[in-house]
Amino acid sequence: MDLLAYLATSSAAVAASWARMAVALLFSILFSFIVGTLAGTNRYFEKIAIPVLDILQSIPILGFFPLAITLFVALLPVIGSELAAIFLIFTSQVWNITFAVYEGTRLIKSELLDTARFLGISWAEKFRYLYIPATLPRVLYNIQPSWANGIFFLVGSEILTFGETEVELFGLGTVVSRYTLNGDVVGVATTVGMLVLATVLTTLLVFRPLTHVAEPRRKDRKELLGYTSFLRRIFGPALKGVHLPSHLLFFEYHKAVEQLTKRVSPYTSLMRGVLFFLLGGLLVSLVVVGSEAWITRLGVLIQAIYYLGLENLALSAVYSLGRVAAAVLFSIAWSVPVAIAIARKERLSLYLTSFLQVIASIPATIVYPIFAGTLSEQPELRAFLMTVAATQYYVFFQVYAGLKNIPQTELELVELLKLRTVDRVRMVYLPRALPPLVTGCITAAGGAWNSLIVSERIVLGDVVAETPNPGLGKLLSTMTYEGNLVGSVIVITLMASLIVLMNRLFWKRVYDLVISRLKIQEEAGK
């Protein structure tokens, strides 16, 4: 094949994938505006919707796989697979946007709500003049992370395999997989290059302008003094995009959950969450078993658990936890020193972060097929590398942004007081780096869990690259390829429960500890 053909194929693939993601994104925004606004304004709906959303967003996205395929393909045989792919991408994009709308709606001043009611404007006008503009900046800010998330799962979403059903949709994911299978290095390189190019262009031409759309309307939060507004007008363009709080993303979610947990004691909410999961999982499994009597369905379920083996499930969970922990620890180990080393060196940090940003924009999943053929004698190392590829940047960029956001005044003060390096680190760097480090770790752990489904067992044509030791991801993948719907629901229920437990019992505590120790709730929360 000549280069032109490569270019044509890869740009067509990018176009197809981009179209799918755009449709999914539109649905995500629509869904978020409806559900987020309702949850933010209706107390009864809030009580049901937020726990459900909390749980849905902690289910590793690829876990929706078996259900989505079965459902969509069965319902609509012709366009079903395309819809299933869009649905899967949707599940990877939607939750943070929904939480952003919810949070934004709740923060609308009560005077404005009263005014809207008072002026007697209609429901549709309320949406147009109140809810949408009030939440738009947050939504726009969340679009880019959502898009990145979507790319990450693109590969998985375009190759739909479930038992007998196997559909390949033309797009980035399939094209890369095929090139890899054929050992076509040029093909892989062109496609990945095209992906990076498309990402850079989309960022510059769509996301950057989008975040600016909301800006002139935002500055009115606090009244600007004449002088400040003058400075803004002159330096505005240069300042834009700099002050965005990098840990905002997690906060949307964190605040939303916190809001809820404030109302119920932590343990009841935790118990409810886990119970909800187990019951939900049970119910879904019972429905998908699909034989006549409910009693026999229960029997099938027990049989499926028996088939999987309790011991096997437990062991898989332990191994998977270990792999997640290893990936997160490794990411911390290199990210923190590098971030501290470069954060104050303007030029170096510019080059390095630009470079890393490009690398990070290549979703780990797209290079997974390349991993499949390599390192076959070191399968654990291969899985580790794949997991790290999906994990590390979250940590690095969070810590880096945290250090970058140290206010100039604090740095000047440190200079003025001629503090020793130890004190500098303790007084300024650590308080600024720790909260983002924790939020980075939480996001990274989520990413790691997601990637386990592929990195523990990757199937590419006839090649199966899996870890010798058990793992939940491997188990889920096996169930999926066997077409064992009940089995996969059981595994995904277990996996999601583990993630929720980790979030509530471990990460939230670590986070609260860091915040309370450093007494920086105020700034961090903003």
Added chain:
Amino acid sequence: MSEAILSVVNVSHNFYTKKGMTIEVLKNMNISLYYGEFLGIVGQSGSGKTTLLKIMAGLIKPTSGSVFYKSKPINGPTPAISLVFQEPALFPWLTVLENVVLALKRFKELSREEVVERARSYLDMVGLSGFESVYPGELSGGMKQRVVLARALVTNPDVLLMDEPFSNVDPLTAVSLRREIDMLRAHETLPPSSVLLVSHNVEEIVELSDRVIVLSGRPAEIKGEVKISMEKPRDRRSPLFYEYVDAIFTLMS
């Protein structure tokens, strides 16, 4: 005695906290606002003035009792009664003009041009012509309150309710705002017919009102009433002014 345009009859109101406690805010209120009157209600912060105004505007349903507008019970916000909030509640993402236009959305029979025309003329009246396409964030507190006033008046209300409209404005601006409200009131053909001003600031109440109702704190009950017969504009340094202020302070404490 002339007839009441708005009357509060036996209104009591409680709030219930999340812990199940009951806060009695208003207790057995009876207030009449007469045609053409400027009524002042004075009470300490937290005594329930805002709650009372919201009830009169139909935003809150009282725990017991009712409010009548021209002898008909009020069940929700109506364009005949306008409310100016304590905080200048403007939509920050809409321009000054759009904010005022919003109040006219409920009049479906008006054309787009008529709506804009009317909004412009009211902005002009409060001294904001030329600021139509500015966003509220770029305005000072006093200018914001003027936009709110234009928005409250643009629907031609019979009754204007004002909740401490000068408390977020610097003292000098407050002086000119008070003067303007007084002038608007003196205008024969312009609505509103009656104004109710609520404040914890005794001087500003005495400066503007024809009659003053004094509230006690927690739960708010009516302590007494003072009629003010002084020519406008009133001189804050005159001995008569001080007599009124003293009389009200005595009732409050």
